[in-house]
Amino acid sequence: MTGVNPETIRYYETQGLMPAPPRSGGGHRLYGQSHVKRLSFIRRCRELGFNLDEIRGLLELVDGGAYTCSEVLDQTRDHIADIRSKIRDLRKMERSLLDMASQCSGKDVPDCPIVEKLWNA
Amino acid sequence: MTGVNPETIRYYETQGLMPAPPRSGGGHRLYGQSHVKRLSFIRRCRELGFNLDEIRGLLELVDGGAYTCSEVLDQTRDHIADIRSKIRDLRKMERSLLDMASQCSGKDVPDCPIVEKLWNA
DNA sequence: TTTAATACCTGTAGCAACTACAGGTTCAAG
DNA sequence: CTTGAACCTGTAGTTGCTACAGGTATTAAA
Structure with a gap:
């Protein structure tokens, strides 16, 4: 279900x-x-x-029955901040990878600039 | 070091x-x-x-010595795709959370619309 | 040269959030 | 009444480390 x-x-x-x-x-x-x-x-x-820990917290609020908007919104905002931080990290990775990929011909040749960069940065 | x-x-x-x-x-x-x-x-x-698995793969390419740009770029592109998919998922979460948060007064009142939505969606 | 502090050694167990068994029992349909 | 599926408990595996415990090696100072 x-x-x-x-x-x-x-x-x-x-x-x-x-x-x-x-x-x-x-x-x-x-x-x-x-x-x-x-x-x-x-x-x-x-x-x-x-x-699960955050959910446990939310459930305790709900089970207690005496939760308020302000408590819930605080948790939600914290969580949004976490998510944004993860997105930032991923976008940084993406940028670096795209940058490296753009230097690479992708052809059947040795000495890839991606490997070069990772190896000797 | x-x-x-x-x-x-x-x-x-x-x-x-x-x-x-x-x-x-x-x-x-x-x-x-x-x-x-x-x-x-x-x-x-x-x-x-x-x-670590992907890194093992990259290291094998490098250790083998006979890697080509095309192999490395393929791996890199796959990885970029993974990252983008994670970003999409996170942005979706962010949107939903922002949407819910916008309905919540954040005041010291019971019956939070965020909880309402999570509980009865 | 001794000694004390620090860094190393191996091996095991713990974290999150499940998933995948093994070996057995119960349930529901035909 | 049988058979096949779904359930039961308990344990071990997954990823990428980190944190011990209990012991040894190294190194700098006294």
């Missing part, structure tokens, strides 16, 4: 993100609507790049 | 990226200029986001 692997769900249980659900007589986990919602929440957070 | 942790260098040795260097009588590793160069190469590749 959520597109999350069963093993991942059980992993979330060990990590305290998902509650231990009731079991059938034979020991199978019996999930209800609330589990589906919670797991979907976790999945959406993961898709937005939150790590 | 290279800014790489000793433990990381030894790790690279176990992973076949760095050769086993000669040892002193007492068993200490004795590195020479060639090791410094190779390690610097690895470090620069890491900074450009290549993983």
Whole structure:
């Protein structure tokens, strides 16, 4: 239903993100609507790049019930800053690589300027 | 000299990226200029986001001595594509987060629209 | 020349966030 | 009632390191 692997769900249980659900007589986990919602929440957070610790924090806010916009927005802003920093790093890599690639003929010749640059920078 | 942790260098040795260097009588590793160069190469590749497998590939090309521009450029282009794909993913996250954040007052009030959206999307 | 501080040595375990088994049990459909 | 799938627990693997523990080597100063 959520597109999350069963093993991942059980992993979330060990990590305290998902509650231990009731079991059938034979020991199978019996999930209800609330589990589906919670797991979907976790999945959406993961898709937005939150790590499990951050998600745990968000869940604690929600579970506590007494969260405020300001708390949530602070976390969100921090996370946006993280993402931007990652983007900056990647763009820097991209620029360097494009720069090196532009010096390279790409032909069937030895002594590539890319290798040269990496080796002797 | 290279800014790489000793433990990381030894790790690279176990992973076949760095050769086993000669040892002193007492068993200490004795590195020479060639090791410094190779390690610097690895470090620069890491900074450009290549993983150890890709670096192993590049080193094999270089060690073989018979590499061509076309081989190196192919690898580089693949890697640029990877980086761009990561950037796209991050920008998508950023957009979603900014969108959600813009709906949130950030004040000391309950019922945050960010949580609402994550919980009920 | 001794000694003390530092840097090295090996081997193992830990981090994140899962994934992939092995070896066994339970469930649901036919 | 059987059979095949999905579940169960527990452990080990993935990536790229980092952090010990417990011991040895080196080196600079006294």
